Amino acid sequence: MTSDFDSLPQSTRRSQQIDFPVAVIILFDRALWWLSTLLSTVRLKLVLRWLGCEYGHGLAVDGKVVVRVRRRGSITIGNNVTIRSRFLSNLVGMTGSTVLHCIRDGRIRIGDNSGCSSTVFSSRNSIVVGKNVNIGGNVRIYDHDFHALDYLARRDPQQDFDHQKSPPITIGDDVFIGANSIILKGVTIGCRSVIGAGSVVTLKDIPPDSLVAGNPARIVRSIKPSNLQSEK
Numbered sequence: 001m002t003s004d005f006d007s008l009p010q011s012t013r014r015s016q017q018i019d020f021p022v023a024v025i026i027l028f029d030r031a032l033w034w035l036s037t038l039l040s041t042v043r044l045k046l047v048l049r050w051l052g053c054e055y056g057h058g059l060a061v062d063g064k065v066v067v068r069v070r071r072r073g074s075i076t077i078g079n080n081v082t083i084r085s086r087f088l089s090n091l092v093g094m095t096g097s098t099v100l101h102c103i104r105d106g107r108i109r110i111g112d113n114s115g116c117s118s119t120v121f122s123s124r125n126s127i128v129v130g131k132n133v134n135i136g137g138n139v140r141i142y143d144h145d146f147h148a149l150d151y152l153a154r155r156d157p158q159q160d161f162d163h164q165k166s167p168p169i170t171i172g173d174d175v176f177i178g179a180n181s182i183i184l185k186g187v188t189i190g191c192r193s194v195i196g197a198g199s200v201v202t203l204k205d206i207p208p209d210s211l212v213a214g215n216p217a218r219i220v221r222s223i224k225p226s227n228l229q230s231e232k
């Protein structure tokens, strides 16, 4: 019995087999990925330790993570957290590094088993990410506006800084945030909710199990409870 593959011309068949040079390239890529993960993870752990921040076991980092912690800011990373921070670490079209930025008393907490790709966390107050949260490529999470609303305040750097609100952001367990979304100050996302790709989220209280999308993001519908067995 001949398969569809056998009936293809010889030249096409050759292109579907993994030949020696391709295997070498794949192995080389794997080795680079492994080395990058090792070095990036060690680097981030050293930086966090140096800054007096905490991280749990199983932290896996691929690419350079930018960390800025000023004064009394703090970062706490739970167990088994994955941080992707270079283009090839997640082929969703990542455009930059992951950034963990605490301004003054800013606080960033990332819960167990959560992961993010090229995500910017910028906190002046508090950004809390729950457990098992998937944060898609290029998501931005800001609990402040970077600038004041008052145009006169914006002319003076100190007044610009002082005239801003920074209510906290809370992201519940098992939330999934689609790529290129922006989560703005004061937002609370209920557990298991999904944020559509490219959403700009300003809704203050998103109930659990909601599908939210758009700019400005609105609740599209509720998500049915899972009928799968939980393994954790």
Ligand SMILES: CC(C)(COP(=O)(O)OP(=O)(O)OC[C@H]1O[C@@H](n2cnc3c(N)ncnc32)[C@H](O)[C@@H]1OP(=O)(O)O)[C@@H](O)C(=O)NCCC(=O)NCCS
Pocket: 092, 117, 135, 136, 137, 177, 178, 179, 180, 194, 195, 196, 197, 198, 199, 211, 213, 214, 215, 220
């Ligand atoms: C949110 C999402 C999961 C919803 O998928 P779904 O359940 O199949 O939903 P549907 O495609 O049926 O869309 C339901 C409604 O929401 C709207 N919608 C879905 N995603 C949207 C988005 N990102 N922005 C705006 N509206 C969106 C649809 O237009 C549709 O509206 P309608 O009912 O008025 O026609 C999906 O659209 C999405 O955005 N996935 C994220 C992918 C991603 O970024 N992955 C991470 C990569 S790192």
